Amino acid sequence: MNYAKEIRKEKLAQRDSLTIEEISEKSRIIEKKILSLDEIQSALNIFIYVSFRSEVSTLWLIEELLKNSKKISVPITHVAERRMEAIHIEDLSRDLVPGYCNIPEPNEERVRNNVTDPFNIDVVIIPGSVFDERGARFGYGGGYYDRFLEKIPFAVRIGLAFEMQMVEEAPIQPHDELLDYIVTEQRTIKAKRL
Incomplete structure (x- = not known):
């Protein structure tokens, strides 16, 4: 097993504990820190993951952003095409159903009628397994977020992590997309994405 896979496995095991x-x-x-960021307060359209298992929870954050009149989009995973799409939602309990790997995703009607143009997204809030202070991030191995982020380089990118998921230097590949911020329960890290 290579170092990248080992560190991902180790950090996910720690998070799962x-x-x-x-x-x-x-x-x-973490959610309260996110709400205080200037980039969040000024954003109109926010793309955010729906938390699953031991990920940093986003459910309360999504509710708060909706209350603050933000346009919220969440991912739908098209596994066969190896891509993600942003779908606008208005109500967590009404608009989501179990999807890929049982992760909550927008229902069929939302997917059909509420696709968000990625170019309208101001901020992207994403999960991951391993992060470092440069803004490097490992996901879960599918590359869905990297491919999505590559298309919208102008959107502010914020990774949510528990402090235990931080490493000195994540061994990233050239195709791995960097983040602008990583927010943990202990600190807000402003990365240096070029």
Whole structure:
């Protein structure tokens, strides 16, 4: 197994060892930090992942952003085409159903009628397994977010992570897309994306 796979496996195992209470407590701190960012306050269109398992929770954050009149889009994964699409949602409980790997995704009607043009997205909030202070990020190995981000280089990119997911230097590949911010329960890191 190569180093990148090993570090991903190790960090995901550490994250999976968190209790529901720890995930909830740390996530709430992170969510509040996100809401205070100038880039979030000035954004009109925000693309954000719907949290699953031990990821930094985004459910309360999505609710707050909707209350603040932000246009929210979430991912739908097209596995056969190896791509993601942004779908506008208005209500978490009404608009989402279990999708790829049981991850909550927009229902068929939303997917059919509410595709968001990626060029309208101001901010992208994404999960991952491993992060470093340069803004490097490992996902889960599918490359969906990297391909999505590559198309919209102008959108502000924010990764959400627990501090335990930070490493000194993630061994990234040339196709790996960098982030502008990484927000953990302990700090907000402004990366240096070129």
